[in-house]
Amino acid sequence: MKTLKIANIPGDGIGKEVVPAATDVLKAISDIHGGLKFEFTNFPWSCEYYLEHGEMMPEDGLERLKDFDSIFLGAVGNLKLVPDHISLWGLLIKIRREFEQVINIRPAKVLDGVRSPLLNPKDFDLIVVRENSEGEYSSVGGKIYQGEDEIAIQNAIFSRKGTERAMRFAFELAAKRRKRVTSATKSNGIYYSMPFWDNVFEDVSKDYPEISTDSQHIDALSAFFVTHPERFDVIVASNLFGDILTDLGAAIMGSVGIAPAANINVNGKYPSMFEPVHGSAPDIVGKGIANPIGQIWTAKMMLDHFGEEELGSTLLDVVESVTRDGFLTPDIGGKHTTKEVTDEIINRLKAVDKKGITSEG
Amino acid sequence: MKTLKIANIPGDGIGKEVVPAATDVLKAISDIHGGLKFEFTNFPWSCEYYLEHGEMMPEDGLERLKDFDSIFLGAVGNLKLVPDHISLWGLLIKIRREFEQVINIRPAKVLDGVRSPLLNPKDFDLIVVRENSEGEYSSVGGKIYQGEDEIAIQNAIFSRKGTERAMRFAFELAAKRRKRVTSATKSNGIYYSMPFWDNVFEDVSKDYPEISTDSQHIDALSAFFVTHPERFDVIVASNLFGDILTDLGAAIMGSVGIAPAANINVNGKYPSMFEPVHGSAPDIVGKGIANPIGQIWTAKMMLDHFGEEELGSTLLDVVESVTRDGFLTPDIGGKHTTKEVTDEIINRLKAVDKKGITSEG
Numbered sequence: 001m002k003t004l005k006i007a008n009i010p011g012d013g014i015g016k017e018v019v020p021a022a023t024d025v026l027k028a029i030s031d032i033h034g035g036l037k038f039e040f041t042n043f044p045w046s047c048e049y050y051l052e053h054g055e056m057m058p059e060d061g062l063e064r065l066k067d068f069d070s071i072f073l074g075a076v077g078n079l080k081l082v083p084d085h086i087s088l089w090g091l092l093i094k095i096r097r098e099f100e101q102v103i104n105i106r107p108a109k110v111l112d113g114v115r116s117p118l119l120n121p122k123d124f125d126l127i128v129v130r131e132n133s134e135g136e137y138s139s140v141g142g143k144i145y146q147g148e149d150e151i152a153i154q155n156a157i158f159s160r161k162g163t164e165r166a167m168r169f170a171f172e173l174a175a176k177r178r179k180r181v182t183s184a185t186k187s188n189g190i191y192y193s194m195p196f197w198d199n200v201f202e203d204v205s206k207d208y209p210e211i212s213t214d215s216q217h218i219d220a221l222s223a224f225f226v227t228h229p230e231r232f233d234v235i236v237a238s239n240l241f242g243d244i245l246t247d248l249g250a251a252i253m254g255s256v257g258i259a260p261a262a263n264i265n266v267n268g269k270y271p272s273m274f275e276p277v278h279g280s281a282p283d284i285v286g287k288g289i290a291n292p293i294g295q296i297w298t299a300k301m302m303l304d305h306f307g308e309e310e311l312g313s314t315l316l317d318v319v320e321s322v323t324r325d326g327f328l329t330p331d332i333g334g335k336h337t338t339k340e341v342t343d344e345i346i347n348r349l350k351a352v353d354k355k356g357i358t359s360e361g
Numbered sequence: 362m363k364t365l366k367i368a369n370i371p372g373d374g375i376g377k378e379v380v381p382a383a384t385d386v387l388k389a390i391s392d393i394h395g396g397l398k399f400e401f402t403n404f405p406w407s408c409e410y411y412l413e414h415g416e417m418m419p420e421d422g423l424e425r426l427k428d429f430d431s432i433f434l435g436a437v438g439n440l441k442l443v444p445d446h447i448s449l450w451g452l453l454i455k456i457r458r459e460f461e462q463v464i465n466i467r468p469a470k471v472l473d474g475v476r477s478p479l480l481n482p483k484d485f486d487l488i489v490v491r492e493n494s495e496g497e498y499s500s501v502g503g504k505i506y507q508g509e510d511e512i513a514i515q516n517a518i519f520s521r522k523g524t525e526r527a528m529r530f531a532f533e534l535a536a537k538r539r540k541r542v543t544s545a546t547k548s549n550g551i552y553y554s555m556p557f558w559d560n561v562f563e564d565v566s567k568d569y570p571e572i573s574t575d576s577q578h579i580d581a582l583s584a585f586f587v588t589h590p591e592r593f594d595v596i597v598a599s600n601l602f603g604d605i606l607t608d609l610g611a612a613i614m615g616s617v618g619i620a621p622a623a624n625i626n627v628n629g630k631y632p633s634m635f636e637p638v639h640g641s642a643p644d645i646v647g648k649g650i651a652n653p654i655g656q657i658w659t660a661k662m663m664l665d666h667f668g669e670e671e672l673g674s675t676l677l678d679v680v681e682s683v684t685r686d687g688f689l690t691p692d693i694g695g696k697h698t699t700k701e702v703t704d705e706i707i708n709r710l711k712a713v714d715k716k717g718i719t720s721e722g
């Protein structure tokens with residue numbers, strides 16, 4: 001019997017709706033698959049928590065998370081209560097950094113039954129490997145003067161270690177896929193960091209002669225996500241560029257509500273964190289119509305991470321059978337609720353079980 | 362008689378094909394409209410020029426450009442000859458900065474007869490106002506250590522003056538349009554510059570109570586360009602975000618080959634520069650199939666800039682009649698050449714003339 005201790009942080013907005021939904025799915029999987037147990041612990045850290053406590057998580061928050069097998073997070077941010085940079089740097093980005101979750105993996109492909117906004121999406125199936133700990137997301141910088149002379153300086157910091165690590169991860173992943181890595185750069189406009197990024201990419205690529213490579217400036221690459229997403233296999237990108245590309249990836253999939261993600265701690269010192277691409281979506285909070293698929297697909301990535309790839313595939317197959325049969329929330333053109341979609345997934349998981357889910361674990 | 366002195370810099374790749382095409386169109390306009398004359402002077406500054414002279418333009422290059430009424434540029438960059446950051450900072454970005462072309466205006470809308478890659482592009486008609494002189498495009502920064510400890514630091518520099526200037530430009534533009542300005546931010550991830558950007562936006566917006574505003578993080582905004590481009594009127598963005606959004610704008614229009622742009626010197630001290638969104642497109646150089654419309658539409662923006670808005674509209678109407686009737690280069694699904702499309706535009710301009718082009722100039 002394998003027991004996995006999961007720290008649930010629903011966070012803000014629809015995070016509070018989709019984390020419970022995906023948790024129910026994981027519980028159903030555990031009911032079906034006797035050998036696997038989840039123990040969920042809930043942490044109410046959020047913007048509301050901030051209003052009460054003056055911080056996004058308690059001072060010993062990281063200490064309390066550190067022995068979990070993984071963190072399952074919904075969404076963070078509620079501009080009406082807390083400025084975004086305070087809420088994000090106090091919780092989501094803090095965990096990513098302190099727990100050295102240096103890689104963010106974000107796949108994009110169209111699910112059957114989900115209409116892409118593209119006229120001809122072909123069959124794209126790509127994964128963005130996003131550097132998740134440094135780069136443009138940095139709290140180094142500051143301001144000088146007030147009033148009309150005010151100047152803000154923002155440092156982006158790229159280490160060879162961090163850059164290389166993300167790139168190697170991308171190459172290893174591509175080796176198991178279609179053997180192609182695209183580097184997202186902007187070395188024509190950004191003077192120091194991006195030519196450096198290009199150099200590291202060139203160096204790393206020499207160790208992987210069997211992988212074909214190309215580099216694209218982020219502006220052109222963003223456009224290619226719209227015009228030719230099928231061209232890409234694995235894309236390696238800086239923190240900011242990865243952020244932009246993965247929202248684009250979600251958009252061409254049909255909805256940011258279905259896109260999954262995993263923040264991976266690669267040195268095994270701390271838990272990894274599983275968190276979908278979407279945000280807290282204040283416009284639809286409380287209506288019961290948030291798409292649970294992003295969070296559920298994210299749960300699949302968590303299963304994969306625990307070595308339960310077969311269970312993971314089964315789960316994604318079931319999700320896709322549900323979208324194929326038209327159980328869709330409004331963001332992807334349907335009329336179903338969060339609960340209806342979730343229940344359908346759970347029922348079908350139970351039906352699959354009759355035919356037998358096996359586990360590698 | 363108004364005589365306008367234009368400095369043509371075809372630059373690299375297809376720049377050398379589309380600048381002559383658009384120049385022919387401007388000559389035809391001048392033939393038709395007796396009151397307007399263009400004097401073109403050609404500058405061969407490019408990556409090939411660099412190979413010969415060790416610099417992208419001569420030392421007195423700016424001096425030689427400064428008394429022209431405007432600069433008409435094709436594209437810069439040829440990675441096979443010169444690293445991008447050298448070629449761009451030595452020519453395109455240098456001119457933008459030294460001539461204080463602090464605003465880059467880039468409209469996006471679908472032309473009749475050009476198929477958007479979107480399933481349902483609706484009738485979007487937006488303009489991105491890009492801050493064009495500072496922000497993430499900065500040559501401040503550097504590197505430390507070699508080998509595995511190497512670190513690159515890149516500074517982004519945002520002044521209140523520069524930020525406010527771009528924003529005011531956007532508000533003034535929106536006042537003449539649908540009265541809506543969207544700010545592209547990323548204040549949830551980028552700690553100093555973007556919260557600063559948000560503050561300036563809030564301050565400036567107070568002076569324009571009749572304009573409605575919203576702020577979107579660049580990741581979500583990029584996704585909205587794919588899912589709901591019709592929501593936007595004027596978007597104000599930093600140098601990098603504007604760069605990304607305008608390639609996306611070009612993509613949803615159907616091709617980066619048709620998207621126009623203008624680098625505006627707002628204080629009247631130096632010439633403005635007109636340069637389409639697309640790059641030098643090494644893959645199609647020499648085939649005679651480059652789409653001339655981006656450069657020709659850019660010429661329309663130059664006419665507008667000279668107060669010849671009526672001529673500008675006539676030109677765009679003619680271009681759209683040509684795409685509507687299926688004279689399309691391969692990038693937008695046709696089989697026509699650069700020359701065929703250009704000739705058709707020129708012939709139709711002549712036909713319009715029989716009905717009379719009038720000028721405000």
Ligand SMILES: CC(C)[C@H](C(=O)O)[C@@H](O)C(=O)O
Binds near residue numbers: 188189219454604638
């Ligand atoms: C070539 C490059 C430096 C340039 C930019 O990023 O500004 C181009 O992409 C553009 O948009 O004009």
Ligand SMILES: CC(C)[C@H](C(=O)O)[C@@H](O)C(=O)O
Binds near residue numbers: 092243279549
């Ligand atoms: C909320 C925000 C800070 C975050 C990011 O930019 O990393 C989000 O957009 C994401 O992609 O996970």
